[in-house]
Amino acid sequence: MQFRGDLPTPALLLDLDAFESNIATMAAHLRVRGKGFRPHGKTHKCPEVARALVAAGAIGCCAARLAEAEVFADHGIPGLLITTAVIGRDKIARAVTLAKRAPDTIFCVDDEANARDLNAAAQAAGVTVLVAIDLYFGRTGILPGAPALALARVIATLKNLTLMGLQSYDGDAAHTTPFDARKLRTDGSMAQAIETKAMLERDGIACPMITGGSTGTYRFDSENPGITELQPGSFVFMDLDYGRIGGADGPEYRDFKNALTVVTTVVSRPPGFAIVDGGYKAFSTDRPFTPRPVDLPGVTYGWAGDEHGRLNLADSPRELKVGDRLEFIPPHCDPTVNLYDSIYALRGDRVEAVWPIAARGKSQ
Template sequence: MNLPPATALPQTPLLVIDRTALMRNLARMQALCDAAGVRLRAHGKTHKCSALGRLIIEGGAVGLCCQTVGEAEAYVAGGVRDVLVTAPSPPWGAARLAALAKTGATVGAVADDEGQIDRLSDAAVAAGATLDVVIDLDLGTHRAGAYPKDALRLARAADAAPGLRFAGIQAYLGHLQHMEDLGLRRSADEAAFATLKALVAELTEAGLPPPVVTGGGTGTHAYDLASGVYTELQAGSYAVMDVEYDACGAPDGQAWGFEPAIFIASSVVSANHKSHVTCDAGFKAVSMDGPPARVVAGAATGSLWRAMGDEHGMIAHPALIDVLKAGGRDPLGFDKAVASADADPARAWPSDAPQVGDIVWLQPGHCDPTINLYDALHVWDGTTLERWPVDGRRVSAL
């Protein structure tokens, strides 16, 4: 880890990118895609940052994926000229995507029913623009997407609709990305490949060979690149990584080829207890939809971070974690356990605990929603801390 000194930090909590690790991650994935003959369309929902998006494209990616209309608008405004919105957009989104295509950017949208195709067509015609349409498939995530049996019908509808270009099919297998059983992760992914290959053959026989077969992710990238069916990879988290991906393991069973590149700098603001100190990183600084953030520097090895409210977290000392376990989730139990440990002369104050004003570094449990809590990435190159706005975080029409 290449982390800035406390004197370089303007405030905390602060989201910091290790630029050296980031660049190694970007180069590694691009090289894997190039070797497999698969285009990289990195997913911009991970970072929502056009500066990082441009860097990925400069390294060889063909464009970016977006999860929302607002992300697409932010990326195009930030200089990214090829975007694909990988989730069906609400009815109000069609006109905004068509307006975006009118600027000269290549704009794609997925669809999983005829109504979406009709709305995209009407908007494109009204704007005098052309939108790429990719048929979104549901191969098990059940969040969005059409069943494969409906793909030909939808492809024909997209191909016939004015203002649209049938651009291919999408199959993102989000439910497989963090499966800890590698054998099951691989076999499930390969079963999806068989379905996709049969569908490509069906579309080709019908005179609609899909120009692109897009999908895949960080957790299955090795299988996806070797599948022979994906022509485009949509991985995103590989750029920065997180605790959740570390916990599930790389798809090849070896050590990850991508390294942690994103960290949260937090300041210790109170140190009145033997069991833990309090830092300024709580629920509003660390997303809690995945595993807890990991303490990686600034505290004794084995220390744990746990949220203590909106603005605060604890850094629990490894020698006194039993105090926190004894307190459990009951606030009164926690109170009694901590107070008892503080009053026990047999328990020494840990000499290696961080002090008030010290910086404790955390690795996010889940990178995407954690980044969404911040208005900027602060990128450290070993000398300079550069601010990159998270400009796609929230875009509204007002």
């Protein structure tokens, strides 16, 4: 049996009580409102996390890339939705192979030539591939409205593709601040998706699904009668970035608990500072703020290279010495998770399980 203090550092830790609370909160919220729940696997890249979500009522799992989806399929996770278009001969061949063994997998498309290539490969393999039209809200996708309708008309002629609906993810809405502005942003984007669905249906094209939403917008999207399912991801772990977006009751977003931390060890103690063994290789570096130490108010973290972090102890509430172990909330959970091979799942201080991050590095 292992305990928190036994683990080599740096290591990725998961507080199971907080993690299970986060899942229960989101699942119950969506269930009461009659929304499908297809959380995004790009956050955790971990089949055990996906299984916990399916056990809580998720209809499947989103994947950012084909390679992620292949890993989830290998572990028996159903209802996959690949949110990035599959482009190129090799990836299309892999997509068709995946559709054969996991026929409920949905692939996003936003380009006519790509849709035709996917259909040709599916026809040659004798399979039908499920697709969703990816709508543009600032990242990938085709413009809502007439352009999306034109693509839907093409898909309707392709006998080995079946249109399932619209992928309607507005990534910028998730972190729009303050709270009321976030509602306006996502309501405006989703209104375009809903009108696009209506245009398709007036044209005689079935469009049963509108999927989208995020940890930051789930409150609003779940109240929208036109949205059929939501795909939040970060809520399972949370991070500093989401904590800063603000909630209905103030500047801190408190709908979900911080369940994910990185544990480090103090390896050196120069005057006024403590050096820990967690640097650029232990935390995501894509945000303009640094990891926050847990239960150490007044202490700030600064980058000190690939392997190290520097803590300013000028206002530390307690003395630190070499060998002390400190935990940090990461700035951004998704890319931090991708730095590790496994997650140590803890119940209190006891390691209950070690979960492989099986889709780590699967960016193809």
